[in-house]
Amino acid sequence: MPELQRAAARATAAKHRQAEGTGETVRIGHVEMRCGADHPLVPRLNRAYLFSDRFNDIVEDIVENRRVMLIGHTGAGKTSLIEQVAARSRHGVLRSNMNGQTTVGDFVGFWTVKGGETIWVDGVLPTAMREGLWLIVDEIDFAEPSILAALTAVLEPHGRLVLKEKGNEIVAPHPDFRLFATANAVGAMSQFRHLYQGANLMNEAFLDRWRVYLLDYLTPAEEADVLMATLAPHMTRTLATTLAAIAADCRAAFAREDLSSAFSTRRLLDWAELMLRTGDPERAAAPAIYAKVSPEDAALIRGIIRHHIAPAPGA
Template identity: 85%
Template sequence: MNAPELTEDERLGLYLRNTDTGAEWWRVTVADRPQTYRLEHGVETAQGNASVDIDLVVDEENLLAKLKKWHREGFVFEARGASPQADAQQRAAFMPALQRAAAARRNAGSAGEAFGASPTDAASAPTGHSVRIGEIEVPCGVPGPLVPRVNPAYLFSERFNDIVEDIVENKRVMLIGHTGAGKTSLIEQVAARAQHGVVRSNMNGQTTVGDFVGFWTVKGGETLWVDGVLPTAMREGLWLIVDEIDFAEPSILAALTAVLEPHGRLTLKEKGNEVVAPHPAFRLFATANAVGAMSQFRHLYQGANLMNEAFLDRWRVYLLDYLSPAEEADVLVRTLAPHMTPTLAATLAAIAADCRAAFAREDLSSAFSTRRLLDWAELMLRTGDPERAAGPAIYAKVSPEDATLIRGIIRHHIAPAG
């Protein structure tokens, strides 16, 4: 707001700023005498009411000074003729209206009605059955060899509900977070319960665009086309997880871009421009360690590529952190019951949390996954010796320097046997 350059019409209206107690406003209108202006001031109450507590008339010079002062104080021009009472009512009505709309959407009975998703997306399972995962009904697929095994102790946190609903609605989901945070296992456990086959493609530097899209080969004197993992998943209605996508070659990312829209098709140029349409059950996922909100940790993941916002905007990107100590203790008890007690589990979860904090500080060069913690705990229950169990479960998997630091963390939490 550059006050001296405003016309009279542009000066008239409502100026607002939010405060800790509500919305504060000034309203500018024309006064009775020429070249004078009426200024009214008010603050919205907790109940959404707005009453005038200052009412004065100023000349043009004073108005310009006021406009500059309001600009410095963070007031924003709203609209000519706006009503403070109407504005307060509109703000107060937003959350109730949003909650009603969300409830109506939940009660619609079919995820396919949401956001223009087609019925074939929501009803991708030919069986017509569904399974409840968290708060979301997920249509079931067909049992097969590619369906992951169910981990009955897997904990579906409430924070996963949005991700599961995105899967039902056929959104492209990217999960970012540190190694061992459970990005891939979340997708696999949803698929396991809903009976959908999963294929994974790890962008470890050895996966080529031919492996991903397809290639020609000679077999028995005959030239044959072999589908890569992407067209295979699209044709057969599998769930494809592109692991560590921030290590993928540009040619692979280019192939992916064509199918990032929910109904996007893949053109196999090497096969005479054959078009592969996605099966209704096809879902596409990616995981990454050093993308978006995780970019600050790129130095911990040598070789990770920068990904531009245009590419990321084609995904729903969720940041997955490690389980909280309370959640991880719950997983330990559920997985290793009845021998794993809540007291033992709480101590082990605290050790894992301290190791992860050391990793974030770069004191440790290796992450501490829930899988590693479970393996250590299981072996510990068998041997009765935390140090002995840590040998094959932890120490042998890390550098000597990391092993020394982890051993110190363990001894901080577990006193040696008397």
């Protein structure tokens, strides 16, 4: 272990020296990352976003141009992590959601007729590769096999895409191009496949082309910090801790399959913001939580909330 730690320290120092010589950089967590050129697709910066220490390895992989897949339950922050890294380093992001309606033409490209002329339209993959954008393939475990086949060609760090429909044109990746995927029911999450109906199995040969990270929800302490930072100065520490505990209980119920819907940090923030406006947790929960879930889930969540926050007299 001491020898391994010395080797890792030398490698990290070398990467930092290399980054210093490549223009403007920004520190994200413990990692120095080169900034991109400003682009209209740079995500909106969330200054309250919390970069946990467990994200450092992911940011390192982005710097090294690894293919990164983030797995975890809905609302665990998989996509937002990539977007907030991009926001801080000023890289444009494209997202392609594998919702069952995304075709290989949408992803790779297609011929169409415009003004009497037949023209080629790049899909999101060659567009990102040519322009040096970051491409997030959301819910890749729902992707069509033809899309996965097209992806396989570019999963190596410098892999190229062959556009067979365009006379075998070769698309080489821009140095800033990065490829990400998110999934709910892959690898370590396979045990939850029954919660995500329609998710496809992915073989180990495909997964071995990615660095796969399991993302869990924020801890209650971390989530309380996010609430404080996002809704300052109105959010108190006591209320933030209580709301984070409610979210944790709802997620535990989801893991037990007592709830059929997850409880994202985004949902928690929306509820908290509306609660500060109305002064009433139940009134705020109606549009922020209850209307988005089944009546059975709403009743269970209402019970969890009332366990932590006593209802107003007469409620």
